[in-house]
Amino acid sequence: MSADSLKREAAARALDFVEPGMRLGLGTGSTAKHFVALLGERVRAGLDVVGVPTSEATRADAEAAGIRLATLDEVPALDLTVDGADEIAPDLSAIKGGGGALLREKIVAAASARMIVIADEAKWVDTLGRFPLPVEVVPFGLTPTLRAVEAAAQAAGCPGPARLRRTAEGHAFVTDGGHFILDLALGRIADPAGLADRLAAVPGVVEHGLFIGLVRLAVIAGASGVRIETAPSF
Numbered sequence: 001m002s003a004d005s006l007k008r009e010a011a012a013r014a015l016d017f018v019e020p021g022m023r024l025g026l027g028t029g030s031t032a033k034h035f036v037a038l039l040g041e042r043v044r045a046g047l048d049v050v051g052v053p054t055s056e057a058t059r060a061d062a063e064a065a066g067i068r069l070a071t072l073d074e075v076p077a078l079d080l081t082v083d084g085a086d087e088i089a090p091d092l093s094a095i096k097g098g099g100g101a102l103l104r105e106k107i108v109a110a111a112s113a114r115m116i117v118i119a120d121e122a123k124w125v126d127t128l129g130r131f132p133l134p135v136e137v138v139p140f141g142l143t144p145t146l147r148a149v150e151a152a153a154q155a156a157g158c159p160g161p162a163r164l165r166r167t168a169e170g171h172a173f174v175t176d177g178g179h180f181i182l183d184l185a186l187g188r189i190a191d192p193a194g195l196a197d198r199l200a201a202v203p204g205v206v207e208h209g210l211f212i213g214l215v216r217l218a219v220i221a222g223a224s225g226v227r228i229e230t231a232p233s234f
């Protein structure tokens with residue numbers, strides 16, 4: 001089965017957690033895109049929910065699917081967010097931001113009573129860090145911020161180079177919030193919480209892609225089927 005089919009299976013299973021009247025955070029990326037499409041089918045069949053998209057791309061997909069949308073200012077407390085991930089570990093800590101949407105994704109997740117991550121088996125890892133960690137930074141002072149981000153990783157025991165993310169055309173990638181992304185190649189993050197604290201303390205860092213204590217349930221689709229992994233308080 002292709003990775004894309006597995007992503008769709010995970011997305012389909014996550015629909016079981018959606019109830020009428022829910023206020024939903026809608027994630028970003030190729031897996032979340034399946035969820036939005038499948039949710040749209042339910043909405044067109046009569047399900048009443050309201051969604052808050054985590055990116056302009058998801059906003060466009062959700063609008064096309066016929067899902068009623070709101071902003072977080074209109075609906076500040078959400079029932080459930082369903083989103084993808086770049087890596088997820090057994091304690092349900094995760095790396096997100098491969099698509100550059102980590103800032104809005106984290107704001108929406110933090111405003112949600114529960115967050116479900118949907119992923120194919122390849123995203124399930126023993127230890128986070130093989131996927132380069134996205135760090136969203138303001139363009140002003142990029143070089144000292146990049147150096148400080150590398151120093152923060154070194155101090156957290158996982159040194160690695162930070163690279164400015166670029167588009168295929170070679171321009172700096174710009175997020176929906178007008179920021180840049182540094183991708184931090186660490187290999188193995190032994191202490192995600194310690195690294196998160198150090199990155200958050202760097203002036204110029206807007207947000208990082210470590211999601212710690214936010215994910216309550218993961219739907220993981222593999223060749224042998226779909227399984228549910230839960231955090232203690234789901």
Ligand SMILES: O=C[C@H](O)[C@H](O)[C@H](O)COP(=O)(O)O
Binds near residue numbers: 031099101
């Ligand atoms: O910024 C993007 C998001 O964090 C995505 O949810 C993440 O990169 C996973 O994307 P995909 O489902 O395409 O692998």
